[in-house]
Amino acid sequence: MTTSSDNGATAPTVSTQIHLASRPTGWPTPENFSTVRVDLPDLQPGQVRVANTFVSVDPYMRGRMNEGKSYVPPFAVGEAMTGGAVGEVVASTADALPVGTTVLHQQGWRDVAQGDAAGFTAVQRVPGVSDSAFLGILGMTGLTAWVGLTTIASIREGDTVFVSGAAGAVGSAVGQIARQLGAKRVIGSAGSAEKVRLVTERYGFDAAFNYKDAPVREQLPEHAPDGVDVYFDNVGGDHLEAALDVLNRDGRVAVCGAIAQYNTTEKTPGPDNMANIVKQGLTLRGFTVGFHLDQAAEYQQAMGPWLRDGKVVTDETVIDGIDHAVDGFLAMMRGENVGKMVIRTR
Template structure:
């Protein structure tokens, strides 16, 4: 019986603050061949995401990774051996067994990725994947954005934030403003993605900067950062505004004992609604989102933006760079050769 040698990344210990190399361990292992109803997948791309930092901790009511076990996450790969008729060899699939070069999984846990001319494979982990879907659900269901309303999104140059701004414009937002960590990112939000305004959050008064950029107040705040960004947004929220709590990347490396905003009284006095969510509760709506977002991509309303590094040995550094804000758009790790043809020159990708 042939076994398949591969590499995977394990969580060696729970990080204290910013993760370091010694928190992880690269393991060479061998996989059993796929059994009935299973497939062997060669991973091509894997995603690293901010929520993974929370899974490295051990917090109540949130699933955590076990020590000395392989981590997981979104990935796209190619079926190299199949024991299921619906997924023949060569099929491109998405699945949840990232952080490894190969995976054996039940066919029911893999979804076929259909090639569409003009759309790169990376988009299926970005604006057509969980990042774009998170943005869409946050805007339409949690934030209930309506045409003409103003939107402010923190962490706007990241995978979710960049999708939030673009989708808000498509849905008819009156003004879309985002914050980011460098002048280059700020320029890209406005010139590349069509934001109405953007600013570098490294300022003396974040609250004043938000108010200056959104002088008529915020109707929907999409929070990816937490901390001072939430406090600044609360100062500028309009009455009956909505705060979408998607992430808190500014606090992930210090998950305990962080002080909250000092102006939460505005939730009461401005009659605000503030709600957190996780995308796994909304997966029934994912196919409809993909159909809609694919049309936006093909007609140029939506751009797929990503930062890609190569090799599983680079995955930990890519994750650290993500937490440090060194990416634009979706942070991905390329693990092997892309099986799909390159997109046309006019494709909506960056």
């Protein structure tokens, strides 16, 4: 089914969407999701219809599958999930977003999105750069790394920085941005020998280790003989405990995620060395990037030249087809991606 767009072409009128069928207990399974095809209504004044090009799957989405209070409402059972997406306007009744405009929005987990134009933001495409970058290094992923280092951890020139999940989308950005901001030494953890090599050889970390080889608490001190000043935490659990052992006086922790416990069915015990927070005068501060969007312009001004000059590199793992979005999400949760995981929908 199609409908005429403003330029005489045709636009899809059916949206293939991924719905949350049931709330997972522990690790999600394909049975927790359903694929639904929805007939879209005619556009009302001031609305747009967008053919998504890429949609994002991210660790935080696992938390939204649980019921309970959080910084964003949980996904509703029986309804389409949401998340970052980039696409092209294919039908419009909004003068500000004509057909052909590339837009960024939060109606992910579907191949076609529709709604009021206010929910879509026009972006300027970058020659030679995939639109998926707006979901990664030029979007929330990169901004998360920037905010965590600058606002939350107050990085200083000469700092030693430890990053957990260093081969992931956020982690790889953190290490590279830290270097550009004057870090003396950057250390990362990853989940395989191949990823450890990637972190050091491609992303320029000074050192990295495979957290599966031996306890993090044993490995981290070997790579941080002079301690750590900033810890960017994507994992929590044993990584946070190890960092608390080696953080220097006035050390700062930017708590971004806790992927180690997203799929647990029992309460995770806390670190046994919390007293170090007092002894060393440490600061631990959690954050979500949605409360710091005012820094996006400053970040993009800094990142643009770094990308252009090759001082920052970025990778992504692409899964084709909205019907495989769940596969991509589960693979990302298992750590099978390199860099940002995105679903290509057209």
